[in-house]
Amino acid sequence: xxxxxxxxxxxxxxxxEAVADAEALLRGAGCDVRFPPGQTCCGQPAxxxxxxxxxxxxxxxxxxxxxxxxxxxxxxxxxxxxVAHRVPELAGCxxxxxxxxxxxxxxxxxxxxxxxxxxxxxxxxxxxxxxELGVDAAxxxxxxxxxxELVDLRRPDLCCGFGGTFAVRQPEISVAMADDKLADGAQAxxxxxxxxxxxxxxxxxxxxxxxxxxxxxxxxxxRGAV
Amino acid sequence: MSDLVETFAxxxxxxxxxxxxGVAPAIAGAGVSRALYGVASTGSVVLxxxxxxxxxxxxxxxxxxxxxREDALVADLAALFRxxxxxxxxxxxxxxxxxxxxxxxxxxxxxxxxxxEVHVVLEPR
Amino acid sequence: MSFRVLxxxxxxATDAATLRLLAGRTGAWAAAGDAEALRERAHEIxxxxxxxxxxxxxxxxxxxxxxxxxxxxCASAADARAAVARICVDAGARLAAKSxxxxxxxxxxxxxxxxxxxxxxxxxxxxxxxxxxxxxxxxIITPAIEKTVEDVASLLSAVDGVPLEPRAEALAQAARRxxxxxxxxxxxxxxxxxxxxxxSGSICLVTNEGNGGxxxxxxxxxxxxxGMERLVxxxxxxxxLLQLLARSGTGQTLTTYTRLITGPRRAGEVDGPEELHVVxxxxxxxxxxxxxxxxxxxxxRCGACLNVCPVYRKAGGGAxxxxxxxxxxxxxxPLLQGLERERALPHASSLCGACTAACPVKIPLHxxxxxxxxDLVEHGVASRGERIAFGLWSLLWSRPFLYRVSTSLAxxxxxxxxxxxxxxxxxxxxxxxxLAGRRFRDRR
Numbered sequence: 001x002x003x004x005x006x007x008x009x010x011x012x013x014x015x016x017e018a019v020a021d022a023e024a025l026l027r028g029a030g031c032d033v034r035f036p037p038g039q040t041c042c043g044q045p046a047x048x049x050x051x052x053x054x055x056x057x058x059x060x061x062x063x064x065x066x067x068x069x070x071x072x073x074x075x076x077x078x079x080x081x082x083v084a085h086r087v088p089e090l091a092g093c094x095x096x097x098x099x100x101x102x103x104x105x106x107x108x109x110x111x112x113x114x115x116x117x118x119x120x121x122x123x124x125x126x127x128x129x130x131x132e133l134g135v136d137a138a139x140x141x142x143x144x145x146x147x148x149e150l151v152d153l154r155r156p157d158l159c160c161g162f163g164g165t166f167a168v169r170q171p172e173i174s175v176a177m178a179d180d181k182l183a184d185g186a187q188a189x190x191x192x193x194x195x196x197x198x199x200x201x202x203x204x205x206x207x208x209x210x211x212x213x214x215x216x217x218x219x220x221x222x223r224g225a226v
Numbered sequence: 227m228s229d230l231v232e233t234f235a236x237x238x239x240x241x242x243x244x245x246x247x248g249v250a251p252a253i254a255g256a257g258v259s260r261a262l263y264g265v266a267s268t269g270s271v272v273l274x275x276x277x278x279x280x281x282x283x284x285x286x287x288x289x290x291x292x293x294x295r296e297d298a299l300v301a302d303l304a305a306l307f308r309x310x311x312x313x314x315x316x317x318x319x320x321x322x323x324x325x326x327x328x329x330x331x332x333x334x335x336x337x338x339x340x341x342x343e344v345h346v347v348l349e350p351r
Numbered sequence: 352m353s354f355r356v357l358x359x360x361x362x363x364a365t366d367a368a369t370l371r372l373l374a375g376r377t378g379a380w381a382a383a384g385d386a387e388a389l390r391e392r393a394h395e396i397x398x399x400x401x402x403x404x405x406x407x408x409x410x411x412x413x414x415x416x417x418x419x420x421x422x423x424x425c426a427s428a429a430d431a432r433a434a435v436a437r438i439c440v441d442a443g444a445r446l447a448a449k450s451x452x453x454x455x456x457x458x459x460x461x462x463x464x465x466x467x468x469x470x471x472x473x474x475x476x477x478x479x480x481x482x483x484x485x486x487x488x489x490x491i492i493t494p495a496i497e498k499t500v501e502d503v504a505s506l507l508s509a510v511d512g513v514p515l516e517p518r519a520e521a522l523a524q525a526a527r528r529x530x531x532x533x534x535x536x537x538x539x540x541x542x543x544x545x546x547x548x549x550x551s552g553s554i555c556l557v558t559n560e561g562n563g564g565x566x567x568x569x570x571x572x573x574x575x576x577x578g579m580e581r582l583v584x585x586x587x588x589x590x591x592l593l594q595l596l597a598r599s600g601t602g603q604t605l606t607t608y609t610r611l612i613t614g615p616r617r618a619g620e621v622d623g624p625e626e627l628h629v630v631x632x633x634x635x636x637x638x639x640x641x642x643x644x645x646x647x648x649x650x651x652r653c654g655a656c657l658n659v660c661p662v663y664r665k666a667g668g669g670a671x672x673x674x675x676x677x678x679x680x681x682x683x684x685p686l687l688q689g690l691e692r693e694r695a696l697p698h699a700s701s702l703c704g705a706c707t708a709a710c711p712v713k714i715p716l717h718x719x720x721x722x723x724x725x726d727l728v729e730h731g732v733a734s735r736g737e738r739i740a741f742g743l744w745s746l747l748w749s750r751p752f753l754y755r756v757s758t759s760l761a762x763x764x765x766x767x768x769x770x771x772x773x774x775x776x777x778x779x780x781x782x783x784x785x786l787a788g789r790r791f792r793d794r795r
Contacts, residue, residue, distance in 0.1 A: 050726070337523070
């Protein structure tokens with residue numbers, strides 16, 4: 001099965017190991033992974049901030065970089081939702097077959113290695129993945145397959161507070177939301193998330209306050225929670 | 227029919243009514259009204275303003291008693307409106323329990339501003 | 352311009368209240384059977400009205416008049432204030448008892464009545480407490496969410512002139528006593544309208560306390576304030592929406608008192624108002640109704656969106672403004688007051704979508720916020736600096752070669768973001784993330 005890997009800009013620039021983990025998981029599930037070199041960003045930051053012309057430029061660039069003939073897989077719920085629901089309309093093209101990583105792996109029936117035996121892992125349902133793509137069971141199933149002891153968050157419905165430009169327009173609220181999420185996740189050894197935006201925001205806050213360890217879901221699945 | 231009565235009785239009790247079968251309680255100072263209808267699905271008593279039924283009778287006293295004939299029960303709100311819709315009184319009150327508020331620190335209190343205790347007497351045909 | 356987090360005490364109070372209401376709603380929805388079908392039906396009913404407000408309004412007005420009521424259609428808030436003031440003055444009113452009406456807050460009614468010599472007393476317990484404190488409501492359903500029992504004791508004691516015990520039950524009884532006199536002495540009863548039914552000309556009032564009933568049975572005149580969009584065509588439609596309102600707002604099957612008022616008192620009746628005046632208010636609604644944001648007019652003011660909003664629970668209702676708050680406020684207030692004036696509100700959201708999922712009439716709240724953000728940019732309200740920044744960024748990053756160059760220059764382990772602007776806002780509470788030494792694309 002041939003797939004196109006969309007690293008996302010945050011994946012490419014800030015979390016390349018998580019993207020490498022995503023690629024390894026896809027390979028492990030039997031995929032032939034292609035990395036279209038012309039890829040940059042899905043345009044979500046501009047789109048969510050109301051800058052549609054800027055978002056359109058990036059959407060068109062996405063369409064130039066990716067083929068419609070193979071599924072696009074991406075280790076980000078929000079970017080996958082952007083490509084699925086907004087890019088085709090912005091760029092004026094046919095929809096893509098796009099999958100967030102964990103939903104694709106689950107769809108393939110992937111069995112990542114059991115590297116998380118005895119590790120307590122809480123999963124943060126990032127908003128776009130949960131509400132725009134309707135994906136929530138797949139990441140949990142995959143985590144369970146790695147032997148993890150899944151810990152339920154008390155408020156799994158609450159946003160972590162990233163929200164793109166929201167994080168800098170409403171910094172006090174954004175940080176307070178992160179604190180709640182980190183405190184909730186502290187019941188576990190590791191808080192896993194399938195979105196680089198949530199990851200960056202929560203890790204950045206935890207680095208300041210000494211909160212729970214936050215990791216990308218791909219890394220937790222591929223190499224085990226560290 | 228008895229299904230409707232049991233459903234009503236259960237829901238009315240859950241809503242905070244003291245439910246009586248057949249015999250009305252004698253409570254000094256209580257307001258007593260004849261209900262037009264009862265709504266089984268919500269456990270509500272329906273009162274209609276008329277020369278015999280002042281609008282405020284079910285609100286002013288601390289204790290209120292509604293007399294409800296079993297054959298005046300309807301299944302739900304839609305059924306109620308079908309029954310009464312053609313001839314609405316000037317004020318139709320669908321009452322579901324005692325007056326309540328949680329406005330002070332989320333603590334539930336009863337009897338602000340209507341009755342703190344409400345009774346419904348089911349009268350069999 | 353950014354929201355502050357509430358202080359610890361208010362934060363705890365807001366959290367407890369919204370969680371209680373949310374839990375109630377979740378339970379009530381689960382017990383409701385086919386929730387999705389119910390929401391879809393409710394959406395259709397409300398949008399059917401929103402898409403043709405005028406003809407629904409005409410039917411409603413005719414029915415009210417046939418039932419013996421009078422209708423006053425008011426284009427602006429000022430017109431509405433003047434209409435109510437005139438009704439009160441004509442009635443020789445000195446005291447008005449008010450049952451909760453957000454619309455009355457929106458149009459600034461109380462001050463206008465005080466100015467013509469009418470004392471206005473709020474009778475909804477939460478609104479009464481806030482009126483004594485001189486503050487605005489911060490939540491649709493439970494407006495005094497942030498007040499402690501000690502606050503309330505002190506406010507009510509001041510009215511009585513004797514100290515009251517800071518216990519909810521005792522205070523509620525004191526309020527009952529204080530307000531009973533108001534109900535009995537008031538010349539005019541002023542209410543809002545949760546819904547108005549076109550086919551019968553009925554006003555539907557929903558309360559848990561019963562103050563709506565007292566305010567419309569004892570005073571001689573009843574004034575009902577109605578937003579022009581709050582109509583439902585038939586009683587059948589009303590049944591659908593009533594089920595949703597209580598379930599979504601508080602988790603109850605039905606609010607304690609659901610009251611349908613059709614005209615003033617009739618011959619032979621011993622109480623009830625002699626005059627019923629329905630003041631129908633536009634104040635921007637017809638403008639919104641003919642535009643791309645008209646779905647917002649479907650709102651039934653249930654408060655469900657407030658209870659699920661992660662921003663509301665941190666910032667509290669006051670952060671959004673004096674009348675409407677939470678997600679519905681973030682959409683409605685800029686639409687009513689203008690984007691120029693309320694440019695921050697559409698951005699007071701992380702776009703998590705919980706509000707859209709919770710809305711019983713399926714208003715796509717977070718999508719509307721996105722559209723408002725787009726309007727801010729396209730109508731030149733958004734900062735020029737931001738537009739230039741996004742423009743430049745998109746020009747660079749839409750070309751793979753320029754993306755590579757710009758990101759090569761920016762990395763080498765240096766922290767992301769500048770020392771000013773967004774970078775500084777980020778860094779106030781968080782460590783700046785580091786750009787990786789080697790991008791993913793360099794590793795392949």
